[in-house]
Amino acid sequence: MKPYQVLVVDDSAFMRKIISDLIENDANFQVAATASNGREAIEKVNELSPDLVTMDVEMPEMNGLEALKIIMAQRPLPVIMLSGINEEGMKETILALEWGAFDFIRKPSISNSQDIIAVGVSLREQMKEAMLARQQREARASAYKVPELPAAEAASAPQPVRGPAKQPPEAPKKAPELPRKLADKPKAKPELSPAPEMVKGKGSPGRTSPEGALPPGAAKDPARLPKPASDPSRNRSKEEAKPVQPDSRPAAAANFESSAAGGDRKPNNKGLRKLVAVGCSTGGPRALKAFLENIPADFPAPIVIVQHMPPNFTKSLAQRLNTFSPLEVAEAEQGMILRQGAAYIAPGGYHMRVVPAAGGQYAIDLTLEEARNGHRPSVDTLFESILPYTSLERHAVIMTGMGSDGARMMKSLYDSGVTSTFAESEETCVVYGMPRSAVELHCVRHVLPLQEIAPRLVQAVK
Secondary structure, three states: OOOEEEEEEOOOHHHHHHHHHHHOOOOOEEEEEEEOOHHHHHHHHHHHOOOEEEEEOOOOOOOHHHHHHHHHHHOOOOEEEEEOOOHHHHHHHHHHHHOOOOEEEEOOOOOOHHHHHHHHHHHHHHHHHHHHHHHHHHHHHHHHOOOOOOHHHHHHOOOOOOOOOOOOOOOOOOOOOOOHHHOOOOOOOOOOOOOOOOOOOOOOOOOOOOOOOOOOOHHHOOOOOOOOOOOOOOOOOOOOOOOOOOOOOOHHHHHHHHHHHOOOOOOOOOOOOEEEEEEEOOOHHHHHHHHHOOOOOOOOOOEEEEEOOOOOHHHHHHHHHHOOOOOEEEEOOOOOEOOOOEEEEOOOOOEEEEEEOHHHOEEEEEEOOOOEOOEOOOHHHHHHHOOOOOOOEEEEEEOOEOOOOOHHHHHHHHHOOOOEEEEEOOOOOOOEOHHHHHHHOOOOOEEEOHHHHHHHHHHHHO
């Protein structure tokens, strides 16, 4: 088979050489050309039509974000972003994923040979998944293609009377931050039936932090590490901020609760009755944006989310999603009490569980246990944690992602009588791995395209 052609884009000649060598360690891929900035990348994409692009984020003349937008508009193809680990690089990476990048890897440390090897393994894995996803899309498109009639038959076939062409309705425009009191309930849309056949293919594990790369301060407690406090400007009374574990809960958890209870939200003193758990991986940031911006502020359940992502990136993701969603969206912290009208994203490098708290409430528990299914955080770990709470109305959702994380525990939830289970259908998945695995275990009640999941979930929960 002819190798897939790759365009490598980076302003550093040394980094272009490193990335090119890592790519060509797999005989299925060949570096067709390199480019030193976004403008040159666009020219070479148009000239060479590569199968895939690796794109640095920060470059002179035209950066990777600007080039990505133009490429996805003119000649869409899989683009894997190379991100720095500084705060600006992480924010730009989240934007790139939102604008259509297939996935991202962090740039390797040029002084650490083991790190270069690890990044190479991750990069080649993502490239293979990108090509597999493209093949599946092409196969699906060809299966739906209407066969052409022979010329003679086409000429004699009756022609339908056509009226003026209907323009597709525009998606409602959304302000960067929706006022809480103006958040409207989306109208429930008709549910689609599960597809009779699912494309089968072996998923591969998604991107997470290496097993040895624990978050800062992990040595202090090998099993559990509280998250640092954030935004000390918010206040909450001592009684309201009563922790699940007084000696380990950070102040930030109480601060987030205070924020979530502000405005038009009222504290829930009667205990939690409903809970939604969500898992996703490759393509997840864009899927989460579409999902969360269609959940109303008065949603009567907290949403706990695992998105496979390295440490620190999840904080940038949560901040970005918070600007779009009527809900309060935050990176989860140890001991946070789950509240209605809020969404909690598991921090990269930690497993996240839901644990009981006083007064019929539930809280976040973060641990540094071994990776599960190659991931920390793991969707299976989150889903497993809500398995015993049969008195709760539980809803589980799996969206786009490589591999099968979450499928096994969704099956256990289904068998235990969980209220509802959702999976994103193949037609809208960036990678149809995790949802497919759940569908194949026959534990998904609602198989829906991405845009249908939030309205149908709102209908199910309310």
